Amino acid sequence: MSTVSLKVEFSGGLELLFNNQRQIKLDLPAQVPSDSQTVVAAGGQADASEGRPADVRYLIHWLKDNRLKERPELFVENGTVRPGILVLINDTDWELEGEEEYVLENGDDIVFISTLHGG
Amino acid sequence: MPPKLCQLCNETRAVLKRPKTGQHICRECFYYVFETEIHNTIMEANLFSPGDRVAIGASGGKDSTVLAYVMKVLNERYNYGLDLHLLSIDEGIRGYRDDSLETVKRNQQQYDMPLKILSYEELYGWSMDRIVEQVGRKNNCTFCGVFRRQALDRGAANIGVDHILTGHNADDIAETVLMNIMRGDIARLGRCTLITTQGEDTIKRSKPFKYVYEKEIVMYAYFKKLDYFSTECIYSPDAYRGHARTFLKDLEASRPSAIIDIIHSGEAFEVRQEVKAKAKAQTTCKRCGYMSSNELCKACSLLEGLERGMGGLAVVRGRCRGLDVAEMKQKDR
Ligand SMILES: [Zn+2]
Ligand SMILES: [Zn+2]
Numbered sequence: 171m172s173t174v175s176l177k178v179e180f181s182g183g184l185e186l187l188f189n190n191q192r193q194i195k196l197d198l199p200a201q202v203p204s205d206s207q208t209v210v211a212a213g214g215q216a217d218a219s220e221g222r223p224a225d226v227r228y229l230i231h232w233l234k235d236n237r238l239k240e241r242p243e244l245f246v247e248n249g250t251v252r253p254g255i256l257v258l259i260n261d262t263d264w265e266l267e268g269e270e271e272y273v274l275e276n277g278d279d280i281v282f283i284s285t286l287h288g289g
Numbered sequence: 290m291p292p293k294l295c296q297l298c299n300e301t302r303a304v305l306k307r308p309k310t311g312q313h314i315c316r317e318c319f320y321y322v323f324e325t326e327i328h329n330t331i332m333e334a335n336l337f338s339p340g341d342r343v344a345i346g347a348s349g350g351k352d353s354t355v356l357a358y359v360m361k362v363l364n365e366r367y368n369y370g371l372d373l374h375l376l377s378i379d380e381g382i383r384g385y386r387d388d389s390l391e392t393v394k395r396n397q398q399q400y401d402m403p404l405k406i407l408s409y410e411e412l413y414g415w416s417m418d419r420i421v422e423q424v425g426r427k428n429n430c431t432f433c434g435v436f437r438r439q440a441l442d443r444g445a446a447n448i449g450v451d452h453i454l455t456g457h458n459a460d461d462i463a464e465t466v467l468m469n470i471m472r473g474d475i476a477r478l479g480r481c482t483l484i485t486t487q488g489e490d491t492i493k494r495s496k497p498f499k500y501v502y503e504k505e506i507v508m509y510a511y512f513k514k515l516d517y518f519s520t521e522c523i524y525s526p527d528a529y530r531g532h533a534r535t536f537l538k539d540l541e542a543s544r545p546s547a548i549i550d551i552i553h554s555g556e557a558f559e560v561r562q563e564v565k566a567k568a569k570a571q572t573t574c575k576r577c578g579y580m581s582s583n584e585l586c587k588a589c590s591l592l593e594g595l596e597r598g599m600g601g602l603a604v605v606r607g608r609c610r611g612l613d614v615a616e617m618k619q620k621d622r
Contacts, residue, residue, distance in 0.1 A: 181519070182351070182507065182519045183519040252538075253535075253539055253541065254534070254535075254538040256504060258511070261512075262302075262303075262304045262305075263304060263305045263508070265306040266293055266303055266304070266305070281511075283507055283511060284519070285460075285504060285506075285507045286538075
């Protein structure tokens with residue numbers, strides 16, 4: 171089964187929700203179930219026959235289910251990142267890249283930055 | 290999908306969608322419009338005169354770090370002729386402020402500006418850690434807010450500066466407008482949107498980022514790789530403010546102009562409030578000598594409450610500190 175390798179970075183205080191890790195590398199299945207179920211997919215045995223390509227929406231679910239250590243409500247809301255969290259895809263504002271619909275490619279660099287922490 | 294080109298220069302790939310305008314812009318054009326808009330805000334409000342000594346209230350967080358960087362850039366680019374300083378307050382919160390002060394100390398080197406740090410401990414005889422031990426976590430933001438405000442003024446007087454710049458951005462101001470509406474505090478509603486205020490003292494405070502969206506500040510810091518510190522204050526959050534912030538971010542997600550629209554609503558209250566603020570009689574605090582509209586300034590009335598809970602020793606100690614501050618201020622005049 172083919173996979174996509176990603177680099178994911180957290181900053182602006184978000185890293186605190188991810189065990190103080192600022193950067194992680196991970197491999198996601200290239201095809202994922204259409205309901206975004208990540209628990210099975212993380213084990214690599216999902217039935218991909220009726221899936222869709224892995225996108226940022228799936229990555230957010232996957233991070234929440236597999237890497238997030240505390241207070242999930244500070245990261246996700248209504249199936250996407252909480253308002254006030256900026257996302258960059260290969261150093262470009264995700265709002266220019268289709269946001270959650272962006273289909274992940276091998277080697278992509280995804281950055282999540284919280285703007286909600288003090289100035 | 291071909292890369293989207295910048296809608297300003299039509300040459301380079303766009304990397305950012307501006308929340309204010311919806312435009313897709315490239316990195317260089319973003320730097321240009323971000324810095325130029327702040328310059329325009331400064332010029333329109335006539336914030337400075339050549340030779341002014343100005344302090345940037347520096348917390349080590351994103352807003353004040355970007356503010357220090359941009360002020361340095363603009364001061365050089367447009368020859369403002371400003372003598373810029375960094376002014377930081379050490380609230381005495383272990384594991385939070387000590388780390389962020391390290392960031393400020395690096396900024397001092399990076400931006401080549403003199404840095405002054407004042408602590409609650411030296412000004413008031415109480416660190417926030419000790420205040421929280423005493424009052425618990427419920428009202429500690431009240432203490433911190435009052436103390437910080439006065440501490441910045443005193444720090445400014447101490448380094449001979451009569452103008453403090455703070456990193457409050459458009460999102461912060463819109464949030465404060467909402468808070469004031471939710472609290473029914475109409476007196477503060479207009480005032481909180483003013484670009485410059487002059488409080489109980491003679492020291493001016495200005496917000497050059499008044500119209501700058503938080504998203505752009507964070508993106509600017511990210512692209513420029515500015516060194517800032519981001520952690521929630523361990524004694525925070527002020528739950529009510531948290532609700533206002535969440536509400537605002539939800540509004541912004543569905544209509545980005547909501548932030549500026551709310552600021553404009555607040556500004557509509559501005560004029561009448563100015564009159565009211567000036568009409569208020571001023572006196573000096575009988576304990577510390579700081580300008581106040583009551584017998585005791587806000588910081589001293591909080592301190593008296595704290596000390597009553599602590600017994601006689603602390604009162605004496607606090608009084609001495611208060612006197613020191615009064616003397617210090619007089620020397621600086
Ligand atoms: Zn451009
Ligand atoms: Zn006083």
